[in-house]
Amino acid sequence: MMGVWLAFLRGINLGKRQMKMAELRECLEADGFEAVKTLLASGNVRFLADGSATALKARLEKLMADRFGFAVGVVLRSGEEIEAMLAGHPFARLDPKADVTRHVLMFDQNLPAGLSLDDRPGHTEILRIDRRDIYIAGYRQPNGRYTEGVEDVLKPLYAKLGKGTLDTMRNWNTIEKMLA
Numbered sequence: 001m002m003g004v005w006l007a008f009l010r011g012i013n014l015g016k017r018q019m020k021m022a023e024l025r026e027c028l029e030a031d032g033f034e035a036v037k038t039l040l041a042s043g044n045v046r047f048l049a050d051g052s053a054t055a056l057k058a059r060l061e062k063l064m065a066d067r068f069g070f071a072v073g074v075v076l077r078s079g080e081e082i083e084a085m086l087a088g089h090p091f092a093r094l095d096p097k098a099d100v101t102r103h104v105l106m107f108d109q110n111l112p113a114g115l116s117l118d119d120r121p122g123h124t125e126i127l128r129i130d131r132r133d134i135y136i137a138g139y140r141q142p143n144g145r146y147t148e149g150v151e152d153v154l155k156p157l158y159a160k161l162g163k164g165t166l167d168t169m170r171n172w173n174t175i176e177k178m179l180a
Contacts, residue, residue: 002048004079009043010168073166075106090135099140102172124153
C-alpha cells in the first residue's frame with residue numbers, strides 16, 4: 001500500500017552541491033515515486049511510495065548520488081510521523097507575541113535516551129526533545145538574527161553523538177506546509 005513520505009535533504013544548494021527542485025522531482029518520478037512535490041530550494045520533498053523507511057532512504061540517496069553526482073543525506077519521515085509532530089504542538093508554550101523563529105532539528109537515528117540540553121532563555125530555547133527531533137525557539141537578537149548561537153547550545157549534543165550523525169534543521173513554517 002502506498003504511503004505518504006517526506007524527505008528532508010541535507011546540505012544541498014550550497015557551493016557546488018546544486019540541485020534544482022524541478023530536476024529532483026523529475027528524477028523521482030522517473031524512478032516510480034508518485035505525487036512528487038517539492039517545497040523551497042532547501043530540499044523538502046513529499047511523495048507517495050511503497051516500502052520501508054530504510055529501503056526508501058537508501059533508494060533516494062542512491063538515486064540522487066547517481067543523478068546529481070554527489071552524496072545527499074536524507075532524513076525521512078512518514079506522513080503519519082509529520083501529522084503526529086504537528087498534533088503535538090511543540091511550540092504551544094511560546095508567547096504568541098514573542099519575536100521568535102521556530103525550528104525542528106531532525107535526525108535519521110534515535111537520540112540517546114534521557115538526552116537534555118541547556119538552553120539560553122531569551123536567546124535559544126530547547127522546547128522539547130523527542131525520539132528523533134529537537135524543537136528549538138530562536139529569539140530575535142539585537143543584531144536582527146534569530147538562530148545565531150544555536151550551535152553553542154547544540155555543541156554538547158554533537159560531542160555526545162560523534163561524527164557521522166545525519167541531521168537537518170527546518171523552519172517550523174516549512175513543516176506546517178509539507179502535508180498541504
